[in-house]
Amino acid sequence: MLWVVGLVRINGLRSLSKMTNFDFIMTVAMGSLVAGAAQATKWSTVAQVAAAMAGLFLFQHVVARLRKNSDAFETAIQNEPILLMKNGEICEKALEITRVARSDLIAKLREANVLDFAKVQAVVLETTGDVSVLHGDDLDPVLIQNIRDKTGD
Template sequence: MFANDTLDIVARGLLLAVAALAWVVLLVRVNGLRSLSKMTSFDFVMTIALGSLVAGASQADNWSGFAQPLVAMAGLFLAQWGAARLRRISPAIENVIQNEPVLLMRDGEILRDALDRTRVAESDLFAKLREANVSDLSQVRAVVLETTGDVSVLHGETTSERLLEGVEREN
């Protein structure tokens, strides 16, 4: 009896997980690859929420427990689609939805006020510099905390100012 119950639980979990993932693939195909990007904080939150909903759907005990997360997933994709459209037509909405990237380092100098304001530890900054193969701080043209929480390191001889358009800088 125990073996049959365990087999049923495993089979149901696998079937529901595959069905939920197939639903996500379909939604991504309809909405586009950007759906699972981390271009904005909105996108990042959607990806986290989507993962939670897939987990919930794969653990459902009944049809409504499975259908509700699927409907919620479609709702997330719809909300993301709508937000992307609104961001394109309204700078005010863009400002509400999107954080500004923040300059953490410029021309080899650490911007300590920016580190404090963004709560980035100097040790985390140095870890990102090492990941970017920076061997000398004087090589660093700019370090930007992106809207997604990622850190971009620009190093080399020069950096185009155009790459830093829209990046928040110290006053």
């Protein structure tokens, strides 16, 4: 565990975040490696796991740099978020494309304390699988930039 803490300190706060689908996969892989190290009976196995962890962190660091510096790379590895709801209207086509059940969307609206569909400006299925519910009186257009909008189809 100290090795993981050290790697996180070196690599930075985003190491085990869930900001992108790649970060999520990294977090799951690290959990698997920690479990493997905990069950290891030989020091050589622990060393292999430690090297794999360091390799994952290095790979994550390289990918993050490439994403930051290359729009083409970003587009190639990152899914686009998609609007599930816009201006109080559910986008049935987006639900179908993303395989999100209407009941799951309604549950997310309840979690976000939505009391009135008309106040929902947008619901976004993020690249990580999280659902963002934007509700209130006004929506800054910047918040929905670079999001696939299937409400017009």
